[in-house]
Amino acid sequence: MIISSSTGEDYVIRLSDGEHVSYADVPEESGGKNQYQRPGDILTSAFAACLNMTIQRILKEKNLSYDKVVIEADFDWSELEENQLDFFYIVDIQGKLTEQQKEEVKAEAKECTVCQYLQAKKVLTEIKK
Numbered sequence: 478m479i480i481s482s483s484t485g486e487d488y489v490i491r492l493s494d495g496e497h498v499s500y501a502d503v504p505e506e507s508g509g510k511n512q513y514q515r516p517g518d519i520l521t522s523a524f525a526a527c528l529n530m531t532i533q534r535i536l537k538e539k540n541l542s543y544d545k546v547v548i549e550a551d552f553d554w555s556e557l558e559e560n561q562l563d564f565f566y567i568v569d570i571q572g573k574l575t576e577q578q579k580e581e582v583k584a585e586a587k588e589c590t591v592c593q594y595l596q597a598k599k600v601l602t603e604i605k606k
Contacts, residue, residue: 486510517552524564525550527591535582543572
């Protein structure tokens, strides 16, 4: 479980899973300090990280040598009122792979765990202590 705790600084939040710690913040124009990623950036980071890890796993399983995998990701929430959040990303698999190999790996990677989370119907349930 993730624990999100206020820190005493306006809008700076400590996030912990009990073992690892990170922080979230908002930009100065929203009252924050702009020291850490915004919550939407953390969500996008989870997507980019999972996609990257999934591509690396697929490359390893297929015994395809590569130098580096780079994912650039962002989201557009302008259609959020229509219940749509668009994620945009670029996949750069660097190394001596053919374009066909890269495309096959990218197609398979679209089933990464966070991709599945993002595409699933969500239900938010508050648990009472």
